[in-house]
Amino acid sequence: MRVTSLLSTALARLVVVGAAIALALPTGAQGQDVEERFPGVSLGITYDGREAATLAIQPFTGVSGGEEIASQVQGIIGRDLRYSNRFQVLDSLPRGISRDEVDYGLWDQIGADFLVTGRVEGAGITSTLVVELHDIVYREVMDRARFPLPNPDSGDFRMAVHTAADEIVYWATGDPGIAATRVVYSQRMEDGNQELWVVDFDGENRRRITDHASISMSPAWSPDGNRVAYVSYRTGLPRIYELNLSTGEERSVPAPREGDYITPTYTPDGQSLIFAVVGGRRSGLFTYNIVRECCFANISEGPYEDISPTVSPDGSRIAFNSNRLGEGAPQIYLVPVGGGQANLLSPYTPGRPGYYSSPDWSPLGNRIAFHGRVDRGMPHQILISEVGTGTRSNRLVQVTSQGRNEDPSWAPDGRHLVYVGERNWGRGLFIVDAVTGNERTLVSGIRPNVPAWSPSLASGVTADR
Amino acid sequence: MHYRRLFFVFAVLGAVTLGACRRESPEPPAPPQEQEDPGPDLDSLQRVQDSIAAAEAEARRQAELERAQADARATLEQMVFFDYDESAITPQAEQVLRQKVEILEASPNVRIRLEGHTDERGSVEYNQALGNRRAESVREFFVQFGLSADRFQTTSYGEERPLVNRSDEEAWAQNRRVEFVITAGADQINPPNM
Numbered sequence: 001m002r003v004t005s006l007l008s009t010a011l012a013r014l015v016v017v018g019a020a021i022a023l024a025l026p027t028g029a030q031g032q033d034v035e036e037r038f039p040g041v042s043l044g045i046t047y048d049g050r051e052a053a054t055l056a057i058q059p060f061t062g063v064s065g066g067e068e069i070a071s072q073v074q075g076i077i078g079r080d081l082r083y084s085n086r087f088q089v090l091d092s093l094p095r096g097i098s099r100d101e102v103d104y105g106l107w108d109q110i111g112a113d114f115l116v117t118g119r120v121e122g123a124g125i126t127s128t129l130v131v132e133l134h135d136i137v138y139r140e141v142m143d144r145a146r147f148p149l150p151n152p153d154s155g156d157f158r159m160a161v162h163t164a165a166d167e168i169v170y171w172a173t174g175d176p177g178i179a180a181t182r183v184v185y186s187q188r189m190e191d192g193n194q195e196l197w198v199v200d201f202d203g204e205n206r207r208r209i210t211d212h213a214s215i216s217m218s219p220a221w222s223p224d225g226n227r228v229a230y231v232s233y234r235t236g237l238p239r240i241y242e243l244n245l246s247t248g249e250e251r252s253v254p255a256p257r258e259g260d261y262i263t264p265t266y267t268p269d270g271q272s273l274i275f276a277v278v279g280g281r282r283s284g285l286f287t288y289n290i291v292r293e294c295c296f297a298n299i300s301e302g303p304y305e306d307i308s309p310t311v312s313p314d315g316s317r318i319a320f321n322s323n324r325l326g327e328g329a330p331q332i333y334l335v336p337v338g339g340g341q342a343n344l345l346s347p348y349t350p351g352r353p354g355y356y357s358s359p360d361w362s363p364l365g366n367r368i369a370f371h372g373r374v375d376r377g378m379p380h381q382i383l384i385s386e387v388g389t390g391t392r393s394n395r396l397v398q399v400t401s402q403g404r405n406e407d408p409s410w411a412p413d414g415r416h417l418v419y420v421g422e423r424n425w426g427r428g429l430f431i432v433d434a435v436t437g438n439e440r441t442l443v444s445g446i447r448p449n450v451p452a453w454s455p456s457l458a459s460g461v462t463a464d465r
Numbered sequence: 466m467h468y469r470r471l472f473f474v475f476a477v478l479g480a481v482t483l484g485a486c487r488r489e490s491p492e493p494p495a496p497p498q499e500q501e502d503p504g505p506d507l508d509s510l511q512r513v514q515d516s517i518a519a520a521e522a523e524a525r526r527q528a529e530l531e532r533a534q535a536d537a538r539a540t541l542e543q544m545v546f547f548d549y550d551e552s553a554i555t556p557q558a559e560q561v562l563r564q565k566v567e568i569l570e571a572s573p574n575v576r577i578r579l580e581g582h583t584d585e586r587g588s589v590e591y592n593q594a595l596g597n598r599r600a601e602s603v604r605e606f607f608v609q610f611g612l613s614a615d616r617f618q619t620t621s622y623g624e625e626r627p628l629v630n631r632s633d634e635e636a637w638a639q640n641r642r643v644e645f646v647i648t649a650g651a652d653q654i655n656p657p658n659m
Binding site: 082126188192194215217218233237258259260262263276278279280281283305307308311321323327328331355357358371376382407449450 | 593599600601619
């Protein structure tokens, strides 16, 4: 029996490795294929070849009424951990295996590196989720925490459970999880208008947050996750507004000069917006302190359009999109946040300039995602460029290859991206893990525009150790 | 028919002569119509007929003016179209814009918002900028013809307000456009000066 188990464990691991190779090979092949198309592209994804740790989830238990939601909570956490793309998750285990004591030997035989156990205590507004992460090799509890759970019917319930999942990811990897996050995007409605919608990271809890019967688009999250800046055409001209998600109050950016006010983004301190003013003979990037409602200032200006700014996490530099090198050939540039010399980031080649657009700076600071294509007629794909301290980087990877894909936005873990995808069956929002290349559909059956991934929204629910 | 036309010519001549004799009459002479059976009191009948004719002529002039104004307005509001990923004015667009220039020269109180649009290909945000550039191209064209830049406001809807909601070459060509929205002086549109 022991031998059989070990053998099956070994087989299971072989399967995992096989899956990893199967994943890596086609994408690697695409990478080579792509090399002829995108200058400087070296590999399809940044697959690091390491085998993901196996994480098992022991069926959650409940006491004092907690039994009723235990399996629901476990289901949410199991999917969250799978969507983190950091583990081989084993969570479809027979209920008979559920017990309060952990049989480390059994889990070792099954092949788990980590084990998650969970217990829901109480029901309604007084319930608590107790989670433990066990190290199977060392046969000990690595970490544990108690999470207060709101009423399962309340809108905060799933976010509280996601917060627990993110804590597990942090315990196991030292990196932040992304389950307690949301994506905001605009959606083209039946009447041709666009409203802003928000969806949880797992595709649940989708809801509309604007109702202006106009075009609302290009949303950006404030660093604290409480506010969303966006463009609205409600007055007939595109202007920038900020919606406070908890109070519903709105502020607007004044328009002291003529032009379209588009593509807002926040500075890392959450005080200011940086955006483009397009129109007149000169367009440029501007900044405005939305908290103090002052200090409208210019960053760049010229007889071309600088748009879609994104700020480095240290607040020192801006990446943006511009047609400085010619119409129909937008490129990505870097410029100091105070203005100055702009340097090219995208893989521009004279005579074959390509089209690169919609940059988003990774929260980890080291990479910028954008989308583009080399020649007309080619579908746009999501690309990631390393950002060195120098002027131009030649390390570029392509992380999508199916259909056409645009407008990437980083998750707070700096490895997942959400973007608008078009497939032969329709459009939707997709998420790719830039490390494994795993792609999943977040929302489909709608016409979404320009998504933005929130920072961690877990701060509302604190772990009580 | 010949007789009628002849009679008409004589009637006009008569009216003109009559008008010339009567200096006190403020009414401009106008061709009376259908005078088959002139009555005995030629003078008073003539006055009635004159005033009817004048009113009818005035109505005709008014109708013609309104038609010309409507034509002018339609010309002003006529969209112009662009090539893929371009903001340059095409020769076809230039023909339309030249007609607009003549009307705008004759209609100094008219102000227009130029709304640029793109097809759905390419980046959503870049297309917002591209639409604005198309609107600016139109404004620059007008300015080159001596029209004041501040009569025109530019904005862009990018790819968000397609004219034709399909994904083919024909639809894309229709969607790459600048629309002209009259924001002031809509009741003071004059046909081109001759």
